[in-house]
Amino acid sequence: MRKIIPLILSLALVLALAACGSNDTTSEATTGTTAAEDTSTPTEVTITSLNGNGDPTDLTVPYDPQRIAILDMASLDILDALGLGDRVVGTASTSLDYLQSYINDEVENLGTIKEADLEAVMACEPDVIFIGGRLASSYDSLSEIAPVVYLAADTETGVVASVEKNARTIASLFGLEDQVDQLMEGFDSRIQALAGAAEGHTAIVGLVTSGSFNVLGNDGRCSIIGREVGYENIGVDAEIDTSTHGNEASFEFIVEKDPEYIFVLDRDAAIQTEGAQLAQEVMENDLVKGTQAYQNGNIVYLAHPAVWYTAEEGITALDLMLQDLESELLEE
Structure with missing residues (x-):
């Protein structure tokens, strides 16, 4: 009997240690999954934009940028439609009625769609800058401040297709691609x-x-x-x-x-x-x-x-x- 008791205690100890090991493994797997989830959101995304010569190029930009400088009214229009207007820290002047809410003292005046105020753009510390064709000659200068997204219409494919393509490109910076179909409906x-x-x-x-x-x-x-x-x-x-x-x-x-x-x-x-x-x-x-x-x-x-x-x-x-x-x- 005295020999059996130590044997029983030894078995109990082995089972207890095995149980602890099993719990630790489960904990590590759960932690690993959580960590993977935490890191699944990218910090950067690569899109196709245009360079200063108007040629398509791969551009790496911050994912989900919080501070946006706008020097292109079409891009501002799309960002507004996506519900991202509160990210705009500076914009070019415009007479367009539907974008007048961005012309105020809280949004920095960055010049015009033809002539950017580089000092003002730098001062608003943007994560990303949007331009149109009129500012292609300023592409390199603006790129020294932040990544420059330059989008335009492709008349070969048509304006409607170009709007959709550009909207998807912009939406991809924020993970909002699923909204574009609704915006283009009709x-x-x-x-x-x-x-x-x-x-x-x-x-x-x-x-x-x-x-x-x-x-x-x-x-x-x-x-x-x-x-x-x-x-x-x-x-x-x-x-x-x-x-x-x-x-x-x-x-x-x-x-x-x-x-x-x-x-x-x-x-x-x-x-x-x-x-x-x-x-x-x-x-x-x-x-x-x-x-x-x-x-x-x-x-x-x-x-x-x-x-x-x-x-x-x-x-x-x-x-x-x-x-x-x-x-x-x-x-x-």
């Missing part, structure tokens, strides 16, 4: 409805600036009218570059082409040129009045020129641009 069907009205019709698209009319192609501003909505743009040769301000055309040229529709972007109104003639005053002269576009009431003055001219790759901007076309082209 745009394709609206384009299809407009395409039905455009089918088989010719148009000239252009902008009025300093009393002149510049024709636009399908390679830049307003390209959505010809490329996606589907009007046959007869104003320019497809090989001619019109992506900046278009090519100046005479009113005799418009008469010669005699389009069924004329779409007009008022650049002077878009940039608030003091003392400039209204686009309607410039366009509705004796020559243009002889065109079928005028006689049939088909000169369309784009109602939100600043949107078309400065911010067309944004979510709200795209909505407003389609509204401008729908209100003139679709029957009530």
Whole structure:
């Protein structure tokens, strides 16, 4: 009996030690899982952006950046739609009504979308900076302050596709990609409805600036009218570059082409040129009045020129641009 008792005690001790070892192993596994969860959120993310030459490039930026500097209104539009406006610590000035909440004393003024105030950008200590094409020449200087996300429209794929792509790129910085489908909902069907009205019709698209009319192609501003909505743009040769301000055309040229529709972007109104003639005053002269576009009431003055001219790759901007076309082209 005396021999059995020590044996029993020894077995009990072995079982107790085994139990402790089992508990420790469970604890270590749980801790390991928790640690993995804690470290699953990245500190950085790599996206495809543009460099100072406008070429696609891989860019590493902080994940979920808290301090954002904005020098591009389309990007601000997308960030606003994603509910990230409280991250904006500085922005370029803008006249766009739907972005006026960012023009205040609490948000640093960083200059304009054409000329950045580098000292102001540096002072607001951004985690990331967003720019558009007008600031491509400042890409390197701004990159010394923080990573620069430079996004633009690809007219080959279209404005709608570009807005979606850019929105997904921006959303990926914050893990909000699942919101983009909802933000883009309805745009394709609206384009299809407009395409039905455009089918088989010719148009000239252009902008009025300093009393002149510049024709636009399908390679830049307003390209959505010809490329996606589907009007046959007869104003320019497809090989001619019109992506900046278009090519100046005479009113005799418009008469010669005699389009069924004329779409007009008022650049002077878009940039608030003091003392400039209204686009309607410039366009509705004796020559243009002889065109079928005028006689049939088909000169369309784009109602939100600043949107078309400065911010067309944004979510709200795209909505407003389609509204401008729908209100003139679709029957009530």
